[in-house]
Amino acid sequence: MVNLKVKDRVFLPAFRPYINDYTHRYEVYWGGRASGKTVFIIQKLLLKGLQEKRFILLMNKQTAGIRDKVWKELNDAIDFFKVRSYFDFNQTEYRATCLNGTQFRCMGLDDSEKAKSLSNVSDIYLDELNQFTQDDFELLDGSLRSKRYHYPLQLIGSFNPVSKANWVYQYFGFDTGIVPPNTFIHHSTYLDNPYCDASYIERMEQMKTRNPTRYRIEAEGQFATLDKLIYTNWEEREIDPELHKQLPLLVGLDFGFTNDPSALVASFIDQENKIIYIFKEWGSTGKTNAEIAKVITSLGFSKSVIIADSAEQKSIEELRRNGITRVRASVKGADSINYGISLLQEYKLVVSPQCQEVINELENYSWQKDRQTGEYINKPVDAFNHYMDALRYSLQCVGAPKLQTISKQMLGV
Numbered sequence: 001m002v003n004l005k006v007k008d009r010v011f012l013p014a015f016r017p018y019i020n021d022y023t024h025r026y027e028v029y030w031g032g033r034a035s036g037k038t039v040f041i042i043q044k045l046l047l048k049g050l051q052e053k054r055f056i057l058l059m060n061k062q063t064a065g066i067r068d069k070v071w072k073e074l075n076d077a078i079d080f081f082k083v084r085s086y087f088d089f090n091q092t093e094y095r096a097t098c099l100n101g102t103q104f105r106c107m108g109l110d111d112s113e114k115a116k117s118l119s120n121v122s123d124i125y126l127d128e129l130n131q132f133t134q135d136d137f138e139l140l141d142g143s144l145r146s147k148r149y150h151y152p153l154q155l156i157g158s159f160n161p162v163s164k165a166n167w168v169y170q171y172f173g174f175d176t177g178i179v180p181p182n183t184f185i186h187h188s189t190y191l192d193n194p195y196c197d198a199s200y201i202e203r204m205e206q207m208k209t210r211n212p213t214r215y216r217i218e219a220e221g222q223f224a225t226l227d228k229l230i231y232t233n234w235e236e237r238e239i240d241p242e243l244h245k246q247l248p249l250l251v252g253l254d255f256g257f258t259n260d261p262s263a264l265v266a267s268f269i270d271q272e273n274k275i276i277y278i279f280k281e282w283g284s285t286g287k288t289n290a291e292i293a294k295v296i297t298s299l300g301f302s303k304s305v306i307i308a309d310s311a312e313q314k315s316i317e318e319l320r321r322n323g324i325t326r327v328r329a330s331v332k333g334a335d336s337i338n339y340g341i342s343l344l345q346e347y348k349l350v351v352s353p354q355c356q357e358v359i360n361e362l363e364n365y366s367w368q369k370d371r372q373t374g375e376y377i378n379k380p381v382d383a384f385n386h387y388m389d390a391l392r393y394s395l396q397c398v399g400a401p402k403l404q405t406i407s408k409q410m411l412g413v
Helices: 037-051 070-080 112-115 135-141 167-171 200-211 213-218 239-243 289-299 313-320 336-342 356-362 385-395
Strands: 026-030 055-060 087-090 095-098 101-109 124-129 154-157 183-190 234-236 249-255 263-268 275-284 306-310 328-329 348-351 367-370 376-381
Touching: 026 037, 037 055, 037 070, 037 124, 037 154, 037 239, 055 070, 070 124, 095 376, 095 385, 101 112, 112 135, 112 239, 124 135, 124 348, 135 154, 135 167, 200 213, 249 385, 263 289, 263 385, 275 356, 275 385, 289 356, 306 313, 313 328, 336 376, 348 356, 356 385
Parallel strands: 026 154, 026 183, 055 101, 055 124, 124 154, 234 348, 249 306, 275 348, 306 328
Antiparallel strands: 087 095, 095 101, 249 263, 263 275, 367 376
16 A cells, blocks of 8 residues: 545545545546546546555557557656656556556557456546447456455546437436446536636637537537538427418328337428428337327327338338328338438428427437548438438328318427
């Protein structure tokens, strides 16, 4: 054990209560840039390693970034606490060994097979956790099983969020707000770091108006996507309930069950002004067709024309047998997805604040990027598209011979 007296005030206030907290096996620190989370995690692990002999891994996904990332952060922390004389350094292997026997090793995980040879690991830090895969995480978690240590084993990760399509979004309950067992989650931003200089703070404030999406990611540390979004032609605002007296109704349905939800979207279309008003959504997993029929009836759409995914002909027939007689199969052909997308892009989409799943998909549905060239290709990512598919199908209602009369019940008013 290395006796080192450290005053609490050397740690940023946002992190100070957790410096000696080892009660959770998993710790996840996420948020905006320059919040100080990486510095704190390395400091915490360094102090833990000084208290007893441990084997601590500091990891990036790619080995190429080790020297300028976790290895640099480790050296900065050692210098901050003025304990360099306590360590021997192997610059080639990015290894620092303390006189008490604690070993810090910085390594990449380009090849997940590397993790299988690890033994007696006490702690692992995954810098940029979202760059690792879920399989990487679970494989490394399995290497934390030694009984030789007094202080608990821990797997710690940090990241700046980007897309909700990343595995960490669901794995750690960011989608539901339910924190997994034995897990501590901490959010921070540059506002939690009093050492940010004035020019950096000014940059962030300018970004708020210049690039709101990047501000949400870099400054606020929220999930968003910097990929090329498919739909940018939309806005969120309240919808006049009187529109049902003036405009045709569109209803679309996409089928799902286990992993993907069945999704229904209802809207009004103003063909003259090229506006679609999205006022109602419903979605759920695990619903049978009979149950979906009951939902459609309860929403007031049982007599409406509904355009559903033509790949589910059996489901469409079962809906008809359960009283949804005007459900129709969507028309699909070559490149029908891109064709439907291009049609929707011709309209202004106005989305009710009550349609949060539709908004979530609009904020994340994006084009694929070619891995070799880095260029976007004319093919959507197959994620965040269930409600968008339902909306796309519903557009095939256009051209119906007459307006449909609907009740205020359908509007939720």
